[in-house]
Each structure stands twice: as structure tokens, then as C-alpha cells.
Amino acid sequence: MSRTASPYQPPVGRAPLHAVQVLGGASSAFGGAPSAVTAAHVRSLAEGLVARGVRVTVCAAQESGLDQEFTGIGARFAATRGHTEPEAVASLRAVCADADLVHAHGLRAGLAAALALGRLRREVPLVVTWHTLPLPGTGEPGRAHGARGLVTRLLKRRVARAATVVLGVTADLVDAARDCGARDARLAPVALPGPRRTAPAASAPAHPGRPPHPDQLPDPEQLPNRDQPSNPDRPPHAQASHGRDGDPGAGGEGRARTRGPAAPGVPGPSGPSSAGGAGVTDATGVTGSTDARGSTDGTGAAHGHADAGRAEALRHKIRADLGAVGRPLLVAVGRLDRRHGYDTVLTASRAWRGLEPPPLLVIAGEGPERAALQARIEAEALPVRLLGRREDALRLLAGADLAVVSASWEGRSLLAQEALRAGVPLVATEVGGIPELVGEAAVLIPYGDPDSLASAVLALLADPVRRDAFADAGRTRAETWPTEDDTVAQVLSVYDELTRPAPG
Numbered sequence: 404m405s406r407t408a409s410p411y412q413p414p415v416g417r418a419p420l421h422a423v424q425v426l427g428g429a430s431s432a433f434g435g436a437p438s439a440v441t442a443a444h445v446r447s448l449a450e451g452l453v454a455r456g457v458r459v460t461v462c463a464a465q466e467s468g469l470d471q472e473f474t475g476i477g478a479r480f481a482a483t484r485g486h487t488e489p490e491a492v493a494s495l496r497a498v499c500a501d502a503d504l505v506h507a508h509g510l511r512a513g514l515a516a517a518l519a520l521g522r523l524r525r526e527v528p529l530v531v532t533w534h535t536l537p538l539p540g541t542g543e544p545g546r547a548h549g550a551r552g553l554v555t556r557l558l559k560r561r562v563a564r565a566a567t568v569v570l571g572v573t574a575d576l577v578d579a580a581r582d583c584g585a586r587d588a589r590l591a592p593v594a595l596p597g598p599r600r601t602a603p604a605a606s607a608p609a610h611p612g613r614p615p616h617p618d619q620l621p622d623p624e625q626l627p628n629r630d631q632p633s634n635p636d637r638p639p640h641a642q643a644s645h646g647r648d649g650d651p652g653a654g655g656e657g658r659a660r661t662r663g664p665a666a667p668g669v670p671g672p673s674g675p676s677s678a679g680g681a682g683v684t685d686a687t688g689v690t691g692s693t694d695a696r697g698s699t700d701g702t703g704a705a706h707g708h709a710d711a712g713r714a715e716a717l718r719h720k721i722r723a724d725l726g727a728v729g730r731p732l733l734v735a736v737g738r739l740d741r742r743h744g745y746d747t748v749l750t751a752s753r754a755w756r757g758l759e760p761p762p763l764l765v766i767a768g769e770g771p772e773r774a775a776l777q778a779r780i781e782a783e784a785l786p787v788r789l790l791g792r793r794e795d796a797l798r799l800l801a802g803a804d805l806a807v808v809s810a811s812w813e814g815r816s817l818l819a820q821e822a823l824r825a826g827v828p829l830v831a832t833e834v835g836g837i838p839e840l841v842g843e844a845a846v847l848i849p850y851g852d853p854d855s856l857a858s859a860v861l862a863l864l865a866d867p868v869r870r871d872a873f874a875d876a877g878r879t880r881a882e883t884w885p886t887e888d889d890t891v892a893q894v895l896s897v898y899d900e901l902t903r904p905a906p907g
Contacts, residue, residue, distance in 0.1 A: 419456055419457060419458045420456075420457050420458065420503050420504065420898060420902060421457075421458045421459075421460070421501060421502050421503045421504075422452060422457055422458070422459055422460075422502070422503065422504050422505075422506055422898060423459075423460045423461075423462060423498060423499050423502040423504070423505045423506070424445055424448070424449060424459060424460070424461045424462065424478075424506050424507075424508065425462045425463075425495065425505060425506070425507040425508065425512045425513075425515060425516045426441065426442065426445055426461060426462065426463040426467070426469070426508055426509075426512060427441070427463055427464055427467060427508075427509065427511065427512055437463065437467065437508065437509065437512075438534075440534070440817055441508050441509060441534055442467075442469060442472070444508070444534070444593045444594075444890075445461065445508055446472055446473065446476065447594070447887050447890070447891075448593075448890065448891060448894060449461055449473055449476060449478045450476040450477075450478075451887060451888065451890070451891030452891060452894075452895065453476060453477040453478055454477075455891070455895060457895070457898075458479075459473075459477075459478040459479065460478065460479045460480075460481055460498060460502070461473045461478050461479070461480050461481070462481045462482075462483050462495060462498050462499075463480070463482065463483070464482070464483060465482035465483070465484055467482075470482065481498045483495050483498065488518075491515060492515065492518045492519050493519075495515055495516065495519035496519040496520070496521070499516070499519055499520060499523075499527065502527055503527070503902050504527065504528045504529075504530065504898055504901060504902055505519075505520060505527060505528070505529050505530070506529075506530040506531075506532070506894075506898075507529065507530070507531045507532070508531075508532050508534065509531075509532070509533075509534055509535075510531075510533065510536070510537065510558050510559060510562050511558075512531075513529075513531035513562035513565070513566060514558060514561060514562055514565075516529055516531070517529060517561070517562065517565035517566070524565065524567070528567040528568070528901035528902065529565060529566050529567050530566065530567060530568050530569075530570060530894075530897060530898075530901070531562055531563075531565075531566040531568075531569050531570070532569075532570045532571075532572065532591065532593075533569060533570070533571045533572065533576045533579070533580060534572055534593070534814055535576075535812075535813075535814045536555070536559070536576065536579065536812070537555050537558070559579065559580075559583045560583045560584060562583075563580045563583035563584050563585040563588075564583070564584045564585065564586070566585060566586075566587075567586070567587065567901060568586075568587045568588075568589060568897055568901065569585040569587065569588040569589070570588075570589055570590075570591035570894075570897070571588060571589070571590055571591065572591060572592055572593050572814050572815050572836065573590075573592070573814050573815065573835060573836025573839060573840075574590055574836070574839055575835060575836065576814065576836070577589065577590050589897075591890075591893055591894070591897075592815060592884070592885050592890075593815065593885070593890050594884060594885045594886050594887045594889060594890045714801070717801050717802075718801055718802045719802075720802075721798070721799060721801055721802030722802040725763065725765055725788070725790075725799070725802070726763065726788070727763045727765075727802070729760055730760035730761065730762060730763055731760075731762035731763070731804045731805070731864050732762070732763055732765065732802055732803050732804050732805075733762055733763065733764040733765070733803065733804065733805045733806070733807055733860065734764075734765055734767070734799045734800055734802075734803040734805070734806050734807070734818075734827075735748065735764065735765070735766045735767070735806070735807045735808070735809065735818070736766070736767045736768060736796045736797060736799075736817075736818045737766075737767075737768045737808075737810065737818070738768050738769065738770040739766070739768050739769055739770030739771065739772045739773045739776060739789070740770045740771055740772055741772060742810055742811050742812070743768075743770075743809060743810045743811075744809035744810055744811060744832065744850060744851060745766060745772065745776055745809065746772075746776070746779075747809055747850075747851050747852070747853050747856060748764065748766075748787070748807060748809050748853075748856065749776065749779050749780065749783075749785055749787060750853035751853040751854075751856040751857040751860065752764055752785045752786055752787050752857075753783065753785065753857075754853075754857035754858075754860075754861060755786065755857065755860065755861060755864075756784065756785055756786050761786040762786060762804075762860070762864060763786050763787075763788060764786060764787045764788070764807070765787075765788045765789075765790050765799065766787065766788070766789050766790065767790045767791070767792070767793040767796035767799060768790075768791075768792065768793075768796070769791055769792045773789060773791075776789060777789055797817070797818065797821045800821055800822055800825045800827050801825070803822075803827050804827075804828070804864065804870070805827065805828050805829070805830060805860060805863055805864070805870075806818055806819070806822035806827045806828070806829045806830070807829075807830050807831070807856070807860070808829065808830070808831035808832060808837065809831075809832055809850075809856065810832060810834065810835075810850075811832070811834060811850050811851070812834050812835040813831075813832075813834060813835045813836060813837050814835055814836045815836050815840055816831070816836075816837055816840065819831055819837060819840055819841060819845070820840070820881070820884070822877065823841065823844055823845070823877030823878065823880055823881045824877070824878065824881040825877075826874035826875070826877055826878050827874065827877070828845075828846075828863055828870045828873035828874060828877070829841065829844070829845040829846070829873070829877065830845065830846045830848060830856065830859045830860055830863070831845050831846070831847055831848070832847070832848060832849070832850040833847040833848065833849060833850070834850050840884075841877075841880060842880050842883075843876060843880075844873065844876040844877045844879070844880035845873065845877070846859045846862075846863065846873075
């Protein structure tokens with residue numbers, strides 16, 4: 404976290420602002436531990452607020468295992484307890500008793516905070532960030548689907564109307580909050596921990612929980628074999644595997660809407676030009692990335708060549724571990740459920756299983772659809788491999804030729820962000836916040852359209868020049884995203900606005 408921003412200065416005569424951050428459902432009664440992505444954001448936010456003089460208390464379920472993550476950055480961690488909603492609300496109410504402001508992250512956390520504050524909401528502002536929205540499970544029986552949808556609509560309405568301000572990480576979430584009756588809904592994109600725009604000096608020690616400068620890329624020979632299941636003893640938040648007309652390309656009639664410059668090229672399935680950055684898992688379990696092309700800090704060509712050599716060695720090791728030496732490698736990351744659209748991906752993979760060599764698609768994640776997906780892979784001899792839960796899931800981008808996002812809805816997709824940062828060409832569904840996130844730097848396709856997905860993948864694999872163009876466009880796009888400091892500054896300005904004493 405950069406410390407360049409001016410520290411928060413409370414008005415003369417006032418104690419430092421006390422902001423309570425509510426994570427997950429704050430208790431198992433409200434849904435338990437938060438996602439790794441939300442935990443990473445709140446850790447980054449809390450660290451920035453503490454650095455600016457704000458007193459921060461983080462509330463989460465006792466079983467979340469997050470206490471050391473936050474006490475280590477100067478925040479207080481309050482484990483809320485209670486197996487029933489009344490018990491959980493009472494526990495959270497006690498924590499919020501001296502709060503100047505409460506900031507809940509997610510709908511369930513928002514509901515818990517609203518109930519805990521009760522009538523105190525007239526005096527204590529409630530900010531709720533909508534990172535994503537619960538979606539009714541596809542494929543459910545009609546009655547169950549309808550019941551779940553009704554509960555979701557009621558939850559959104561209750562939380563939107565209870566909040567003083569709703570912060571949506573994407574424009575469609577802001578619109579949803581307004582449609583649900585939010586008094587004040589604002590766009591507030593979040594920045595996940597990742598590479599700083601100004602790299603630190605090579606001699607500078609690595610900041611705990613931050614991705615390294617390219618000088619600190621690991622020696623590939625010292626890396627363990629990552630093709631193993633993650634440590635089952637680690638808490639859930641520490642597992643990263645947790646989110647038209649255009650180019651016909653090869654292999655079918657394409658309906659992908661291509662964003663970014665198109666350039667003719669010579670067919671070639673794989674090459675070092677499309678190598679991604681090396682990712683590392685920070686203390687919250689969310690993986691960052693570094694640029695595989697080497698440093699640009701002005702220390703000389705030899706420095707850049709050394710970085711590129713280490714990145715290429717890392718790329719080779721990852722591909723060897725996955726069985727993708729000499730063949731293109733596609734990477735997808737996400738829970739194995741219907742929302743992520745992996746049935747569509749498997750259908751699309753039929754289009755390239757006959758190529759020589761056939762591209763390999765690896766999917767990192769676990770979920771209820773694993774058995775059905777594995778059965779399809781085996782029955783149809785598809786060039787797809789399910790890796791299971793991986794602590795280093797996003798690190799696989801260091802060896803990837805393409806990244807694939809196939810979900811029915813995503814906010815600020817973690818895989819999309821890391822792919823663009825690392826210079827890995829991305830094919831993604833045109834849903835939720837993805838279009839505003841990637842701009843012209845990815846190939847966007849309709850959700851649930853295997854022909855468009857296959858067309859987009861085959862067209863990119865056949866055109867290394869175009870892959871390079873998307874790699875450059877991705878890095879450029881990533882530079883436009885808000886930094887951690889930008890996110891903290893925006894949130895702090897909202898806090899200041901809501902807690903400023905009335906004139907007179």
C-alpha cells in the first residue's frame with residue numbers, strides 16, 4: 404500500500420473516526436465467512452484507512468480465521484458470535500456501539516449490520532458495498548428457483564433501503580441498488596492488491612502480502628510442484644480458487660464481439676510472446692501478478708533480459724506440471740457450478756480437440772458440478788483437465804496462452820483483472836461488469852454460446868500477432884484501473900461526508 408496520500412485529519416476537538424467494517428454475514432447465522440476476493444479488498448481498505456489515522460474494527464464470523472490478517476495491519480478484529488440471528492445481531496450491535504460509521508461488504512453483511520444498528524441508523528451512517536449479487540441457481544426446479552429469486556429480491560430491497568449510501572463496484576450494481584430503492588447509490592470500483600504502478604527499488608524489501616517486483620520473481624527450480632490439492636487445513640478465505648457479429652476465425656461462424664486491435668498473423672499455437680506474469684498469493688489468499696516481460700525501471704537491458712529469462716523458465720515449469728509442453732494452454736478459474744458456464748466451455752472444446760497438438764484447457768476450482776463435468780470430459784475425450792482447488796490458481800496465468808471467463812454474471816472478475824495485468828489475451832462473456840472492466844482489451848462473447856467461444860479461441864490461437872496486440876492492450880487497460888490509494892481515498896471521502904457535523 405502506498406503511503407503517498409495525506410493522512411486523515413479529524414477536525415480539532417474530535418477523536419479519530421471509528422469505522423466498523425462488517426464482512427461476510429458477520430456470523431454463521433448470516434452466511435459465515437466472506438469470499439477471498441471480498442476479504443482481500445477489505446484488508447487493503449482497512450490498511451489504507453489505518454495509515455490515514457482512522458480507527459478500524461473489522462467484524463467477521465469467528466470461524467472465518469481472519470483475525471491475524473487484520474490485527475497485523477493495525478486494525479482491531481472482533482469475532483462476532485451466535486448460531487441464531489438474534490444472537491449474531493446482539494454480538495454485532497455490541498461491537499458497533501461506539502462506531503462513527505459502519506461499512507458492510509455484501510448483501511448478507513448489509514442485512515446483519517442494518518439489524519444490529521436498528522434505530523441507531525439515524526445517527527450512525529451505514530455504507531454497504533455491493534461486490535456481487537446472489538443469483539438464483541440455474542437448473543433448479545421451478546418452485547425452488549422462484550422461491551430463491553423472491554428471497555434475493557427481498558434481501559436486495561431491504562439492504563438498499565436501509566443503507567445511507569450504497570457503493571456498487573460496477574455500473575449495473577449501482578442501477579440495481581437504485582431500482583431497489585436506495586436513497587444514494589454511487590459507483591465505486593475497487594482495486595485488489597496487485598502490482599504498484601511505480602515499482603520499488605530492487606533492494607527494497609517486499610511488503611508483506613504484496614506481489615513482488617520482477618526482481619523478486621521466484622527461481623522456478625525452487626518452486627514446488629503446484630499440481631497438488633491445496634492444504635485442507637487452511638481456512639476457506641485463503642483458497643484462491645474459490646467469481647455479435649465480428650471475427651469468424653477458424654472452426655466455425657463467430658459471433659464474438661472483438662475488442663482491441665486486430666492484426667493478420669501467421670498461425671502458431673503458442674509462443675513466448677504471450678507469456679503472462681508470475682502471480683503470488685498474498686496473505687489473504689488472493690493472487691496478484693507481475694509483468695512477465697521484464698522490468699522497465701531503467702536499470703538496463705541486462706536487467707530486463709534476466710527478468711524475461713526467469714519468467715520464461717517459470718512459464719515452462721508451469722506448462723510442464725500441467726502437461727501442456729508443446730501445446731497451447733487455456734486457463735479458467737472459478738467454482739464448478741452452473742453459473743460459471745463450464746458446460747458451454749466443454750462444448751466449445753470439441754472444436755479444437757482434433758487439432759494437432761490439441762490445446763489444453765485447465766479449470767481450477769471445486770464445486771457441485773465436478774462429477775458431471777468430469778464424466779463429460781471422459782465420455783467425449785475432451786482436451787480439458789479439472790485441477791480442483793488450487794492455492795496458486797491465478798499463478799497459472801504465467802504459463803497461459805489464453806484466459807477464459809464463461810460466467811453468466813461477473814462484477815470485477817478477478818481472473819479478468821489478473822489476465823490483463825499479466826498480458827494474457829482474454830476471452831470473456833459480455834455480462835455484468837466485464838465490458839466496463841476490460842474496455843477494448845478482450846474478446847467478448849455472448850453467455851452460453853459455445854460456437855462464439857470456440858471461434859474466439861481458435862481465431863486467437865491462429866494469430867500470434869493479434870495475441871500480442873491484446874496482451875499490450877490488456878496491460879494498458881490495467882493501468883487505467885483505480886489503485887488501492889484511489890479506492891481508499893474515495894471511500895474516505897464518503898466517510899467524511901457522512902460524518903461531518905451539520906453546520907451551526
